[in-house]
Amino acid sequence: MSRFSSRVSSHIAAVLSSDSSSRSTQAVGPQRTVTKLDFVRLSRLESGHTAPLQEVLETTDIVRSEDIAPNVVTMASQVELVDDTTGESQRLTLCYPNQADASEGRVSVLSPVGTSVLGLSAGDTATWRTPHGEKRRATLAAVVFQPEAGGDYLS
Numbered sequence: 001m002s003r004f005s006s007r008v009s010s011h012i013a014a015v016l017s018s019d020s021s022s023r024s025t026q027a028v029g030p031q032r033t034v035t036k037l038d039f040v041r042l043s044r045l046e047s048g049h050t051a052p053l054q055e056v057l058e059t060t061d062i063v064r065s066e067d068i069a070p071n072v073v074t075m076a077s078q079v080e081l082v083d084d085t086t087g088e089s090q091r092l093t094l095c096y097p098n099q100a101d102a103s104e105g106r107v108s109v110l111s112p113v114g115t116s117v118l119g120l121s122a123g124d125t126a127t128w129r130t131p132h133g134e135k136r137r138a139t140l141a142a143v144v145f146q147p148e149a150g151g152d153y154l155s
Helices: 003-017 036-043 051-058 112-117
Strands: 033-035 061-063 078-083 089-095 106-108 125-129 135-145
Touching: 033 036, 036 051, 036 061, 051 112, 078 112, 089 112, 089 135, 106 112, 112 125
Parallel strands: 033 061, 089 106
Antiparallel strands: 078 089, 078 135, 125 135
């Protein structure tokens, strides 16, 4: 088992056995929050492109699905982003890689923009780099839909 896999496995075990609803972290940028279910599922993704996501997961608060605030981006959330430079608004749905379809606005959590919005709250700023290296910034104007806010704790 690699050092990375070992670290992730022990981190998952600690989260699942934790009695507290969150853990304290020191993060750069906006504070992020994810559900325990999202954390476990995302930690188990197999891909050569998970390093940025793993960095986010290592610096996030983890809460029970029932305790996540309705303005926080979780998996399957639909969000509205407003580009800080152009003012253009765009709606995206955060999904797993096998569900991604840019033509329908479904963005993989492993994409730069997908990783950048995971766990943010409405009003936070997401930053990422395009495939061409261009830095982008957008304000998370709204979480339009979040499964947990509607009582769906298993999606």
